[in-house]
């Protein structure tokens with residue numbers, strides 16, 4: 001994709017190459033992620049999805065090429081980027097409220113307005129009654145909700161999620177998908193979400209890209225209406241999109 005086209009992108013990867021050793025793990029990736037849109041990245045295990053996410057986060061530096069965030073070359077992780085990993089990685093000695101506040105308290109002293117924001121986020125994910133508890137007293141799904149709230153406390157312009165709900169049961173995962181869509185919609189966050197689950201990708205995304213062998217294939221627009229509703233999962237349009245993605249994954253080298 002040309003640099004001119006990338007001017008409209010909030011995140012732009014331009015001819016990005018990366019390898020941990022001699023082997024190319026990310027191989028000449030060009031990708032433009034429009035501002036405020038929800039992007040999913042699917043692909044087989046080992047195809048390079050997490051590596052690409054880390055490049056978009058500034059946690060890894062490209063061997064060749066460039067990552068731009070809002071037009072500027074990315075030089076490392078910053079406050080405008082939030083993360084949610086597969087494991088919630090909460091601090092057990094802090095309360096749920098203090099875990100949500102952690103990204104702020106690492107930088108400055110936290111005030112009552114911050115605590116209000118954290119309580120509002122916990123409320124949005126159905127955990128207002130759990131603010132004083134500790135992570136070990138929560139279920140896995142509740143811990144994942146706290147991790148999402150924590151990632152959004154700084155109101156990041158870009159949220160990166162690496163299979164955040166993979167360890168959860170299907171019903172909890174669906175609830176969390178709805179919570180995430182509602183929260184990201186409120187803040188108009190640009191989202192990049194890595195998942196193995198084609199149904200999850202179609203439900204969440206405006207666009208789904210497939211990664212195979214370090215390259216991007218088939219960036220598919222998901223033209224389902226918003227807000228997404230659970231009943232859509234059983235409709236013909238949803239199933240047709242899942243089938244198209246599955247076939248494209250099977251056809252990818």
Ligand SMILES: Nc1ncnc2c1ncn2[C@@H]1O[C@H](COP(=O)(O)OP(=O)(O)OP(=O)(O)O)[C@@H](O)[C@H]1O
Nearest residue numbers: 020021025043044045046047048049050051052196
């Ligand atoms: N720190 C590392 N050092 C060396 N090789 C690595 C490292 N991290 C990942 N790799 C290798 O890079 C390749 C891509 O890994 P990556 O984690 O990006 O894939 P993935 O698509 O996210 O896989 P999964 O879906 O299983 O999480 C794999 O072959 C992996 O073994």
